[in-house]
Amino acid sequence: MTHGSHAPGAGAHRTSMGLDSRKMAFWAFIGSECLLFGSLISTYLIYKGRSLTGPYPHEILNIPFTSFSTFDLLMSSLAMVLALAAVQRGDMKQGKLWLLITALLGLVFLGGQFWEFSHFVHEGLGLTTNLFGSTFYVLTGTHGAHVTVGVIWLLTLWVQALRGKLGPANAMTVEITGLYWHFVDVVWIVIFTVVYLIQ
Amino acid sequence: MAEHQAHATTGTYLRIAAILVMITLIEVGVFYVPAFQAVLVPLLLVLSAVKFTLVVMFYMHLKFDNRFFAFLFGGPLLLGLAVVVSLLFIFYGAVRLRTGT
Amino acid sequence: MKSWLTTTDHKRIGLLYFWTAFGFFLIGGLEAMIIRAQLIKPDGGLGVSAETFNQLFTMHGTTMVFLALMPLSAAFFNFMIPLQIGARDVAFPRLNAFSYWVFLLGGLFLNVSFIAGPLFGADNLSVAPDAGWFGYANLTERQFSPGPNVDFWLLGLQILGIASLAAGFNFIVTILNMRAPGMRMLRLPPFTWMTLITQFLVITAFPVITVALVLLMFDRFFDTHFFVPQGGGDPILWQHLFWMFGHPEVYILILPAMGIVSEVLPTFSKKPLFGYTVVVYSGVVIAFLGWSVWSHHMFSTGLGPIADSVFAGTTMLIAIPTGVKIFNWIGTLWGGQIRFTSSMLFAIGFIAMFIIGGLSGVSHASAPSDLQQTDTYYVVAHIHYVLFGGTILGLFSGMYYWWPKMTGRMLSESLGKVHFWLTMIGMNLAFFPMHFSGLLGMPRRIYTYSSDLGVTSFNQVSTIGAFLIGLATLVFAWNLLRTRWQPVNAPNNPWGGSTLEWAIPSPPPVYNFTVIPTVESRMPLWQTERHAPMAPLPERPPAAIHVPGGSWWPLITAIGLPILAIAAISRTLPLVFLGVAIVIVGIYRWAYEPFEM
Numbered sequence: 081m082t083h084g085s086h087a088p089g090a091g092a093h094r095t096s097m098g099l100d101s102r103k104m105a106f107w108a109f110i111g112s113e114c115l116l117f118g119s120l121i122s123t124y125l126i127y128k129g130r131s132l133t134g135p136y137p138h139e140i141l142n143i144p145f146t147s148f149s150t151f152d153l154l155m156s157s158l159a160m161v162l163a164l165a166a167v168q169r170g171d172m173k174q175g176k177l178w179l180l181i182t183a184l185l186g187l188v189f190l191g192g193q194f195w196e197f198s199h200f201v202h203e204g205l206g207l208t209t210n211l212f213g214s215t216f217y218v219l220t221g222t223h224g225a226h227v228t229v230g231v232i233w234l235l236t237l238w239v240q241a242l243r244g245k246l247g248p249a250n251a252m253t254v255e256i257t258g259l260y261w262h263f264v265d266v267v268w269i270v271i272f273t274v275v276y277l278i279q
Numbered sequence: 280m281a282e283h284q285a286h287a288t289t290g291t292y293l294r295i296a297a298i299l300v301m302i303t304l305i306e307v308g309v310f311y312v313p314a315f316q317a318v319l320v321p322l323l324l325v326l327s328a329v330k331f332t333l334v335v336m337f338y339m340h341l342k343f344d345n346r347f348f349a350f351l352f353g354g355p356l357l358l359g360l361a362v363v364v365s366l367l368f369i370f371y372g373a374v375r376l377r378t379g380t
Numbered sequence: 381m382k383s384w385l386t387t388t389d390h391k392r393i394g395l396l397y398f399w400t401a402f403g404f405f406l407i408g409g410l411e412a413m414i415i416r417a418q419l420i421k422p423d424g425g426l427g428v429s430a431e432t433f434n435q436l437f438t439m440h441g442t443t444m445v446f447l448a449l450m451p452l453s454a455a456f457f458n459f460m461i462p463l464q465i466g467a468r469d470v471a472f473p474r475l476n477a478f479s480y481w482v483f484l485l486g487g488l489f490l491n492v493s494f495i496a497g498p499l500f501g502a503d504n505l506s507v508a509p510d511a512g513w514f515g516y517a518n519l520t521e522r523q524f525s526p527g528p529n530v531d532f533w534l535l536g537l538q539i540l541g542i543a544s545l546a547a548g549f550n551f552i553v554t555i556l557n558m559r560a561p562g563m564r565m566l567r568l569p570p571f572t573w574m575t576l577i578t579q580f581l582v583i584t585a586f587p588v589i590t591v592a593l594v595l596l597m598f599d600r601f602f603d604t605h606f607f608v609p610q611g612g613g614d615p616i617l618w619q620h621l622f623w624m625f626g627h628p629e630v631y632i633l634i635l636p637a638m639g640i641v642s643e644v645l646p647t648f649s650k651k652p653l654f655g656y657t658v659v660v661y662s663g664v665v666i667a668f669l670g671w672s673v674w675s676h677h678m679f680s681t682g683l684g685p686i687a688d689s690v691f692a693g694t695t696m697l698i699a700i701p702t703g704v705k706i707f708n709w710i711g712t713l714w715g716g717q718i719r720f721t722s723s724m725l726f727a728i729g730f731i732a733m734f735i736i737g738g739l740s741g742v743s744h745a746s747a748p749s750d751l752q753q754t755d756t757y758y759v760v761a762h763i764h765y766v767l768f769g770g771t772i773l774g775l776f777s778g779m780y781y782w783w784p785k786m787t788g789r790m791l792s793e794s795l796g797k798v799h800f801w802l803t804m805i806g807m808n809l810a811f812f813p814m815h816f817s818g819l820l821g822m823p824r825r826i827y828t829y830s831s832d833l834g835v836t837s838f839n840q841v842s843t844i845g846a847f848l849i850g851l852a853t854l855v856f857a858w859n860l861l862r863t864r865w866q867p868v869n870a871p872n873n874p875w876g877g878s879t880l881e882w883a884i885p886s887p888p889p890v891y892n893f894t895v896i897p898t899v900e901s902r903m904p905l906w907q908t909e910r911h912a913p914m915a916p917l918p919e920r921p922p923a924a925i926h927v928p929g930g931s932w933w934p935l936i937t938a939i940g941l942p943i944l945a946i947a948a949i950s951r952t953l954p955l956v957f958l959g960v961a962i963v964i965v966g967i968y969r970w971a972y973e974p975f976e977m
Contacts, residue, residue, distance in 0.1 A: 095557040095558065096556065096557055096558060096559035096560075096561075096563065097345075097347065097556055097557050098345075099345055099347065099348075099557060101471045101472070101553045101557050101558075103348070104347075104348070104351065104552075104553045104556065104557055105471070105472065105549045105550070105552075105553045107348045107351040107352050108351050108548075108549050108552050108553070108583060109549055109583075110351075110352055111351055111352050111354065111355030111356065111583065111584070112355060112545065112548075112549075112583040112584060112586070112587050113587070114352075114355045114356045114358070114359035115355055115358065115359050115362065115584050115585075115587040115588055116587035116588075116590065116591060117359070118358075118359030118360070118362045118363050119362065119587065119588045119591035119592070119621060119624075120591055121363055122362060122363045122366045122367070123591070123595065123606070123617065123621075125363065125366075125367055126366060126367065126370045126614070126617060127606075127612070127613075127614075130612050131612060132611065132612045143307060143310060143311075144307075147303060147307050150303055151300060151303060154296065154299045154300060154303065154330075155296065157296075157299075157334060157338050158292060158293070158295075158296040158338075160338070161292050161337075161338045162289065162292065165289060165292070207598075207602060207603075207604060208602065208603045208604050208605070208611075210611075210612065211605065211606075211611065211612045211613065214598070214604040214605060214606060215606075218594070218595070218598060218604075236968075255340075258338070258339070259339055262334050262335070262338045262339045263339070265334060265338075266331050266334050266335060269327050269330050269331050269334070270327060270331065272327070273306070273323050273324065273326075273327035277306060277307075277309075277310050277319075277323050278319065278320055278323055278324075347556075354580075355583070355584050358584055358671060361671075362588070362624065366620060369620070369675070369683065369687055370614075372684075372686075
């Protein structure tokens with residue numbers, strides 16, 4: 081069984097680079113997101129250590145908990161890649177399963193973020209408390225918003241699969257969803273290191 | 280027209296996942312073990328860069344795809360990195376490098 | 381009417397962009413004329429208040445940059461790029477339509493601020509943005525700008541950013557992936573190349589200003605302190621983020637016009653573009669270097685000697701590829717059979733005016749000399765020589781060049797010459813004296829000046845020049861409008877151009893090409909050393925050509941965005957849900973709509 085066609089799908093026209101236009105557009109989009117998150121991370125790093133009052137990172141960040149979130153997101157990337165492989169080879173039973181697992185792991189991550197944020201607020205770190213609060217919540221919040229969009233996207237695909245409308249012929253949709261999901265994971269890898277581990 | 284010649288297998292994906300988990304454990308370990316404090320920053324940056332690269336190359340399939348996608352992503356990525364580095368330099372000059380904060 | 385609302389045809393979208401942008405250009409021009417009228421005499425001028433004046437120069441700048449110059453360029457991207465590369469449309473036609481509607485709605489949102497005062501209990505009718513087009517913090521914070529003015533600005537720009545980004549992705553994929561057979565990258569027309577480079581600048585620079593605007597929005601709406609010193613914030617961060625966008629933005633503004641000039645000069649010299657490859661590579665180099673110079677807008681903020689030197693150096697460097705292009709254009713003219721059509725006159729005018737603007741730019745590159753020039757009218761002179769003398773003259777050149785192709789009607793050449801000469805005299809009268817008033821110490825953005833400053837006569841001349849520009853523009857507007865009553869009888873190739881858009885009727889049929897051509901040279905329609913001109917395309921397509929129908933979803937999805945902006949500015953939570961719902965439903969219906977290219 082081939083691993084799915086990576087050329088433009090059936091019915092699509094010839095393209096001058098022989099590449100799928102949607103995939104090309106999406107990589108360009110991911111490129112621009114590097115600038116978006118790069119600017120947010122820069123803001124976080126510039127303001128690190130400049131908070132006029134506490135709570136400060138070392139007092140409040142919970143490494144074990146966040147390590148679990150990181151592990152969860154990494155596993156969700158694995159699930160995503162298994163979902164794509166399944167869809168490409170036409171195994172829709174596995175495809176549906178792994179898509180759902182990816183989405184659920186994403187929800188677990190979001191749940192963790194929600195819990196972490198409530199806990200921080202409880203400990204006195206709000207959005208406006210200090211520069212750490214502002215930069216932290218805006219950076220991780222933007223990332224969380226991206227995860228949320230991803231989960232909705234994944235569940236949409238899962239529903240499409242349940243209706244029998246997803247298969248190897250439109251595997252490119254799943255591939256692009258995967259690109260988005262992995263990118264969101266990769267941004268988290270950077271945030272975990274830069275915000276949590278390097279204090 | 281196929282864009283790629285090779286393709287990772289399920290086994291590869293699982294192995295990559297295992298490596299990613301291991302690196303994360305090492306990162307957390309480095310964070311907690313006092314002996315590593317001096318090299319904490321460069322070590323963590325390198326380790327997370329490895330994770331980043333593994334996910335991008337294998338899970339996002341960039342290793343096997345047309346090199347143009349790597350350009351589309353790599354260019355802005357480098358630019359984003361340059362933005363972060365240059366802003367840090369401007370705001371903190373060489374201070375951060377010297378004191379390692 | 382419905383077909384215009386649902387259109388996904390790049391040609392119609394191009395025309396929509398043109399008319400909307402031209403309308404905003406006139407509004408921006410009106411704002412400029414009021415500014416100049418106020419400054420015709422010192423010590424209070426004609427009585428325009430400082431507050432009103434602040435709104436005028438803010439809206440003039442914001443309108444001209446985001447609602448006039450960029451969309452006028454977009455009009456040409458839309459209409460001409462698919463034609464130049466031999467395609468039937470762009471890669472994502474519905475996304476293309478979406479970009480237009482978002483632009484229109486964003487522009488309307490921004491301008492509705494002129495009459496929205498009563499809704500906010502303001503004393504005045506107008507609550508238009510008033511903190512400069514670059515919105516420096518912390519003037520833009522609630523403390524110093526308590527009204528909704530800056531909110532209109534930051535929300536409006538976020539909406540417009542979405543339009544630009546979407547178009548950026550669309551045109552990158554279009555140019556790379558939709559070229560006709562044989563249309564290798566180094567056979568692309570220079571306008572297409574410059575457009576491609578511009579879109580890469582767009583997709584990398586706009587995210588940065590988006591972040592800056594979002595941070596400012598959080599400060600103003602949610603009480604964070606990103607740019608508020610009392611909370612530990614640093615207003616300089618705003619300047620860095622803004623100019624990291626802002627400098628690439630000026631290259632976004634000039635490169636398309638340079639591309640137009642690189643098309644027009646060869647056509648009316650009957651000679652190929654001199655040094656095509658070098659011109660293309662210079663464009664790429666300009667884009668790269670454009671990312672390295674941003675703090676030359678900040679020489680007076682105390683960056684320190686190292687930063688000042690680095691940015692002065694990179695800024696001087698960027699003069700090199702720019703100069704290279706100018707030499708190549710001159711080389712194109714040299715020995716050519718020159719025809720002084722209106723289009724050609726504007727292209728030559730571009731070269732001359734842009735050189736002047738470039739020279740003042742080089743003087744800005746030196747940090748010490750910039751310390752005298754910054755924040756004075758010297759900079760206003762520089763900006764307007766490069767943006768009016770550069771971009772706008774280039775765009776006019778493009779309008780005369782491509783109007784026949786877009787509408788099937790020729791513009792009047794006599795009116796064109798009147799337009800050209802009035803514009804040249806007007807712009808030089810308006811902007812040249814500003815070099816002097818600036819160096820004599822007249823600051824920017826002041827609503828009046830003292831008669832003791834000794835700049836009164838310069839201001840008077842500038843004002844006369846501005847009104848001449850206004851008159852010239854009216855002449856042009858009349859030229860455009862009167863073509864409505866002409867028959868649609870322009871030939872395929874009225875100018876004898878060499879690129880693919882001239883191989884098809886004026887205006888083109890909906891499917892553009894009866895048969896997609898196979899391209900064998902950089903100048904398909906010309907006889908060159910190695911290639912005969914391309915054979916004429918068949919009159920009728922050999923088989924029925926499928927053309928995608930329209931779609932409501934781009935427009936509907938777009939509507940969600942100003943609703944979100946209105947929700948934010950009026951602090952109405954239910955509207956947020958409505959806006960989000962419209963966007964989500966719009967996207968889903970769009971995604972599931974059967975739409976075959």
